[in-house]
Amino acid sequence: MNQDKNNVLTEISKIIENATNIALFCHIRPDGDAIGSMLGLGWSLEEMGKKVQYVCPDELPVQGWLNPQTIGKNTRFVKAPEPYDCSILLDVSTLSRAGYFFEQPNIGQPDICIDHHVSNSGDAKINLIDPSAPATAIIVAHLIEELNFPMNKEIAEALLSGIIMDTQGFSTSNTNPDSLRVTAKLMEQGADLYWGIQNILKAHSLEAAKYWHCGLSKLETRGKILWTVLTDTDRERSGYTGRDDAGLIDYLASTEGFLATVLFNEQIDGRVKISWRSRPGVNVAAIAEEFGGGGHRQAAGADVSGPIGDVIERVLARTENGVQSAEQ
């Protein structure tokens, strides 16, 4: 480990040691890694006797995350925190991704940010960022080990759930030996890999299957781009209650013959949530950033306001551009 990272860990250790009431924040429209990282770190801090607030500024996803109740834990999520003496952002690439909370006046800078997004803007006082980690949960697992924080089966299970989701069951191009080493250690603590893959990654409802049907029936192509759209009507028709894509983008991304996949997901507030997936060589994080979003080279997202037809046209044109320059 380099000296910089050692300094950052020492700082984090000092801040946490002096704190009694810690607010953890994940990002809007949280995913399995955001929640798993928050729960894993939070439960470890609770073992140390800290009061922990689990701030999730948005609706919890319908699927693809570890619900504490399923492993016998009774953890409560809140939309906004009560007063705290230390704040930690997890899996949050920029402050606006933490929701409206930090946009209010007199809130101040968050104390710590732990993240793996290549687009992270370093908005906290102390930033522990590792873009080579396929999941924020992996960085948290290292932090817990290196600072000798408490670890147990539930903490390991929460962290493993984040790793499983962000690596799509160890199948993404950024899955590296370290992810597998960390996973092996979490399994030695009692985390159940098979349970996680079946119940967090693969499980879905009948409504989700019907919702997929809506998206699949509208599949379109533009050159080497595969794309589709999910609308509010699709949600109503299928009975799917989530505002996400129920994981459809990751299925579409494996379609042979395409370099990029785009999914447009109409939201109730007039915005369109866009998800990109790409083959190595096409950097969709760079494209997403131009639309105010961010993410990883092979998986990125953005929220764009405007009539859905206009948004689709602008985004596809820009993506086509990215795909063409990768082909040259």
Ligand SMILES: [Mn+2]
């Ligand atoms: Mn993540």
